[in-house]
Amino acid sequence: MKKKNKQVASINCEQAIARFNDYMDNYLKGKTREELIKHIAECKDCMERFEFEQLLKSKVHQFGQMDDNAVKEKIEKLIASL
């Protein structure tokens, strides 16, 4: 599936997709952020792709955690010995 590169709200789809990472990571500010928000709101293709990228990021966050009880116990003992 190759989506069309539509011009929506002053930026096209390629420009919007290129800003996804910065937006998801809360790095995008000001006008570039507003342009992306408007584009996503009006472009269904980009909205779906953005939601997909966000879902994948949330999976990485959720599944990236580790069990820590054993380490926590060891570190507590280590600190107590200092």
Place this chain on the structure above:
Amino acid sequence: MTERDLKKEILTQEILANISALTRFAYSLCQHREEAEELVGETVLKAFEKRHQLKDDAKIKQWLFRILNNVFISNYRKNKKQRKIDLPANIDGSFSLFEQVASSNYTDEGTPEKSFINKITKEKIHQAINELPEEFRITLVLCDVDEFSYTEIAAITQVPIGTVRSRIARARNLLQKKLWTYAEELGITASSKEKEHVCTCGEEVLKSTNILTI
């Protein structure tokens, strides 16, 4: 309680509150559970030794991660077996898991792309992250798992913000490629048109590869 005791108490609480994140980060560096635990232990010792240098209590977490990264570089990296990995010279934006799934034979009620993400297991995510080259792996973990900002990641890993952004983009791109191979293991295949596209990209990759040492 003296000021010194108070500082020790604050540091202790902050270490224990972030032990999971520190261990995960250590594991992303060492890729070995016991070594990661040792690295966290050494980080704690170093943090207590240097606690007088800590000026801003609001940045203790970032400071701990930076210490951990420095301890790894000076005490652990030299013992790591160096391996060379072939990477495409320019892979940013060249691959989209969303487009691959959207154009594949995979169908499901609702949105197939989201349904596919929900089928990916914890083990596959771990495996895909662990197979990333070191600099991409640790940047992605700091960003997506530990939720540090680009500015904080730049301070922890001591690289410019532009490098952090580029590593995030490349890490996500590589991660999606790894996850697509798992999709293929599940019998999900690209349409014939997309297969041609993948082949073309493959040729481009072969023509322009960088050798990165990690």
